[in-house]
Amino acid sequence: MGSLEIDSLDKSYGAAKVLKDINIEIEEGGFLVLVGPSGCGKSTLLNSIAGLEDITGGEIRIAGKKVNDLAPADRDIAMVFQSYALYPNMTVRGNIAFGMEIRKIPKAERDEAVHRVATLLQIEDLLDRKPSQLSGGQRQRVAMGRALVREPQVFLFDEPLSNLDAKLRVDMRTEIKKLHQRLGATIVYVTHDQIEAMTLATKIAVLKGGVLQQAGTPAEIYNNPVNTFVAEFMGSPSMNLIPAQAGQGPNGPTLSIARKAGDPLVLPAPEAVAAYAGRGVLLGLRPEAITDEEAADRNARVVETASCRIDVLEPSGADTYCTTDLGGKDVIGRLRADAPIRQGEDATLAFNLDKAVIFDPDSGERIA
Structure with a gap:
């Protein structure tokens, strides 16, 4: 796993600046949650880290290596999407192994990796099912398995629980926290849900209008907000x-x-x-x-x-x-x-x- 450094990052679409001088660091094995209201730039920032969006200025470094000009496939990251993005015609086993198959990893090695990840996520009995035969929570586990099997430097999660019902969200939140503790993985996680941010993060970054308002531990953000926006946004009921x-x-x-x-x-x-x-x-x-x-x-x-x-x-x-x-x-x-x-x-x-x-x-x- 690797550290992540975002240094003076800017992102513009024409004359419109959507991210303005973003500076965030997360240590190896840290869990960074990007939080803020809709349209604040958190998904754009995640996509910039992934290489799905070109940045206008600044640097992104993963494990100390500048990745600005690298294609997404060369950044050693894995992404879990809100929509799961599973192949409907493939089994769970096929979905998890697909990336390794494309990279021509030998079958025995693929099978071992799939078994390891399926055991970790407790989906061994689902490996021969198609996505249409799975619940929302099971599909999300498969999407996570497809990312985990790659063993990247950084995992990126884009609102992975937003399509689940309230109880399942709580259950999956617990599973993600356990998973992070077991793997010691470096994770960047986007959510609009400040309860998710408080419970999962080792560091929270609060954004508003493309500007980083505050970054710190959950306790720092909750107890020592730097402005009224952070004070009101974090906490339920709010400050x-x-x-x-x-x-x-x-x-x-x-x-x-x-x-x-x-x-x-x-x-x-x-x-x-x-x-x-x-x-x-x-x-x-x-x-x-x-x-x-x-x-x-x-x-x-x-x-x-x-x-x-x-x-x-x-x-x-x-x-x-x-x-x-x-x-x-x-x-x-x-x-x-x-x-x-x-x-x-x-x-x-x-x-x-x-x-x-x-x-x-x-x-x-x-x-x-």
Whole structure:
């Protein structure tokens, strides 16, 4: 397996720039997930790595070797497509072995490779079936088998689970994670599903409008988003972005947040907020950082409590989500399932400010 380096990559169609100065590195054996909304350029980037799209500028290196000018067949990559792309007239065995047959690999070697991959993917009993006789999940395993049998430097996955139903997606996600752990393969994986990104990746790259917004581990992307786009895109429910007024109190900077009823909620703020005194900012808090008093993190350094009117309660089994109005916006908190809180009444909520991030409302960039 090989590392992957993308250095100052640009891609244009005529005057339209679809990828702009992309810089990403993934180590040998890493799992890079490209994520972002439709049209953000993630599939174009994957196709550029594969050699299916010519790049306008920059470099792509696989295992330290520049591959810009190499044909797809010479880049030592294997791709798994959203549509499976299986040959309908061939058996599973034939589909998996086809690439090796084209490369004139001896039959005994082909048979051994097919058996090894089929065992790994648990599809030994499907080898003599045609694709039309398989379920969606089984077809996806065959498509993965055809890629695995090549033992390339880098595997490329283009939204491989998007055609599967919800339960099968979860099952296949687990299988791909196990497969990565067993093989130690270098993988680049495109998805629009941020849950897939969080669960599979060792590194996530978030794109918007052809621009790389942030690249980092799932924990870095989730806990320390660099701007409001990343904060809202990653996480379900997404991060609360609460309008607040920056001020200065006797003990340092403060955030004042309007409440529908009663006085504003005043919270301590990081020192960086002092430069914004008298101006509006956005306070970012994940739902789990707003909870009932009993569920508050006892190890947190700064937890503030306040009475809030609970507008909506949504039980979800293990947790209950609540909605309250702060700063003129619906703000979601995550409570214990048995928290003694009622819809339409005031309740004491705990705010874990260790988890707070602050953004500039105009640029969307992070302040603190």
